[in-house]
Amino acid sequence: MKNPRTIIITGASQGIGAGLVSRFLDRGYNVVATSRKVSDSKELPVSDRLVRVDGDVADPATANAVVEAAVKTFGSVDALVNNAGIFIGKPFVDFPIEDYRKLQSINVDGFLFMTQRVVRQMLAQGTGGSIVSITSPLTQNPIAGAMSTVAMITKGGIEAGSRNLAMEYATQGIRVNIVAPGIVDTPMHTDSPKDVIAMMSPIQGISSVDEIADAVVFVTEAPRVTGETIRVDGGGHLGKW
Numbered sequence: 001m002k003n004p005r006t007i008i009i010t011g012a013s014q015g016i017g018a019g020l021v022s023r024f025l026d027r028g029y030n031v032v033a034t035s036r037k038v039s040d041s042k043e044l045p046v047s048d049r050l051v052r053v054d055g056d057v058a059d060p061a062t063a064n065a066v067v068e069a070a071v072k073t074f075g076s077v078d079a080l081v082n083n084a085g086i087f088i089g090k091p092f093v094d095f096p097i098e099d100y101r102k103l104q105s106i107n108v109d110g111f112l113f114m115t116q117r118v119v120r121q122m123l124a125q126g127t128g129g130s131i132v133s134i135t136s137p138l139t140q141n142p143i144a145g146a147m148s149t150v151a152m153i154t155k156g157g158i159e160a161g162s163r164n165l166a167m168e169y170a171t172q173g174i175r176v177n178i179v180a181p182g183i184v185d186t187p188m189h190t191d192s193p194k195d196v197i198a199m200m201s202p203i204q205g206i207s208s209v210d211e212i213a214d215a216v217v218f219v220t221e222a223p224r225v226t227g228e229t230i231r232v233d234g235g236g237h238l239g240k241w
């Protein structure tokens with residue numbers, strides 16, 4: 001990637017996304033931060049290398065607005081982190097159709113619309129790029145009681161799509177990777193009992209947003225890493241403990 005680099009981060013108003021915005025600004029990137037209410041977020045630093053774009057990731061118009069803002073302000077799009085996402089855990093047989101549609105539209109449509117628009121821009125630039133998406137180790141290694149089947153249909157779709165995309169555009173220098181966190185200390189877990197979720201991995205505890213940012217930075221900048229998944233889950237994917 002050339003300098004200065006420009007990165008788009010979705011789901012940027014809080015949690016992992018807000019941490020990624022700060023981390024990439026600290027590393028000298030230009031950042032386009034997007035979510036439905038990112039303009040209102042108090043968690044992002046003030047910087048003339050940061051642009052905020054409000055929008056629902058499930059709407060293809062958001063991807064357009066975000067890429068246009070990046071190109072207009074900074075001249076290019078060099079990297080993307082598909083971080084916007086939701087988790088709804090309910091028993092498979094009773095899973096409400098409206099919750100399924102919500103998961104599908106934010107997790108899968110959001111990934112598709114944003115990545116499609118960004119890859120098109122990267123191809124036009126002709127200088128390669130990096131796409132990183134945030135999924136979950138539960139796609140490969142379920143945990144009893146997590147009730148994650150339908151949510152993992154969507155996260156697993158992102159993983160399968162990412163591996164295929166990595167192959168499809170490898171010769172154009174576009175790398176596509178996954179970071180799969182276990183439990184991370186974000187507002188997603190405001191209502192979860194901390195002592196219980198800390199037990200959900202062999203190395204007990206809860207990951208910080210910084211630990212996830214370390215993994216995202218690594219795959220974003222590793223020039224020969226593509227089609228890879230990095231799990232940051234205290235060994236949760238190893239199986240029973």
Ligand SMILES: NC(=O)c1ccc[n+]([C@@H]2O[C@H](COP(=O)([O-])OP(=O)(O)OC[C@H]3O[C@@H](n4cnc5c(N)ncnc54)[C@H](OP(=O)(O)O)[C@@H]3O)[C@@H](O)[C@H]2O)c1
Nearest residue numbers: 011012013014015016035036037056057085183184186188
């Ligand atoms: N926390 C964990 O333990 C954990 C574990 C594994 C994977 N993950 C994944 O990591 C990612 C971030 O998780 P998090 O814990 O940081 O979540 P979070 O604290 O709930 O934040 C979610 C972010 O996504 C944005 N968002 C939600 N719906 C959106 C939509 N329709 N359009 C655009 N933006 C939307 C929210 O901003 P607005 O409200 O402003 O739209 C917010 O910035 C997600 O993909 C999640 O599945 C998290």
